[in-house]
Amino acid sequence: xxxxxxxxxxxxxxxxxxxxxxxxxxxxxxxxxxxxxxxxxxxxxxxxxxxxxxxxxxxxxxxxxxxxxxxxxxxxxxxxxxx
Ligand SMILES: Cc1cc2nc3c(=O)[nH]c(=O)nc-3n(C[C@H](O)[C@H](O)[C@H](O)COP(=O)(O)OP(=O)(O)OC[C@H]3O[C@@H](n4cnc5c(N)ncnc54)[C@H](O)[C@@H]3O)c2cc1C
Numbered sequence: 001x002x003x004x005x006x007x008x009x010x011x012x013x014x015x016x017x018x019x020x021x022x023x024x025x026x027x028x029x030x031x032x033x034x035x036x037x038x039x040x041x042x043x044x045x046x047x048x049x050x051x052x053x054x055x056x057x058x059x060x061x062x063x064x065x066x067x068x069x070x071x072x073x074x075x076x077x078x079x080x081x082x083x
Contacts, residue, residue: 023047031055040078
C-alpha cells in the first residue's frame, strides 16, 4: 500500500516556517507485540496506522510473561496507555 502524505507547516508572524510535520498513512503487517508497539508509537506521533493481522483472535498459550529491563523502558516510553 502506498503511503499518503499529509504535510503540515507552521509559520511565525513574519511568514517564516517554524515547524513542519509530515504525517503518513502506515500499514503494519503483523499484530504481535512488535507490530502493536510500533502502531502505538506511530499513532502517538500523529500518523494514521492500520494493523493487518492474519490470526482471527488472540489466545492464551499457558506461559508466563517476563519483561526484561529494556522492554520495561520501551513500554514506559509509550506512556500509561499501554499499561
Ligand atoms: C511460549 C512462549 C513464551 C514466551 N515468553 C516470553 C516472555 O516471557 N518474555 C519475552 O520477552 N518473550 C517471550 N516470548 C517470546 C516473545 O513471544 C516473542 O519474542 C515476541 O512475541 C515476538 O514478537 P513479534 O511481534 O516480533 O512477533 P510475533 O509475536 O510472532 O507476531 C507476529 C504477528 O504477525 C502475524 N503475521 C505473520 N505473517 C503475517 C502476514 N503475512 N499477514 C498478517 N499477519 C501476519 C502473526 O500472526 C503474528 O501475530 C515467548 C514466546 C513463546 C512462544
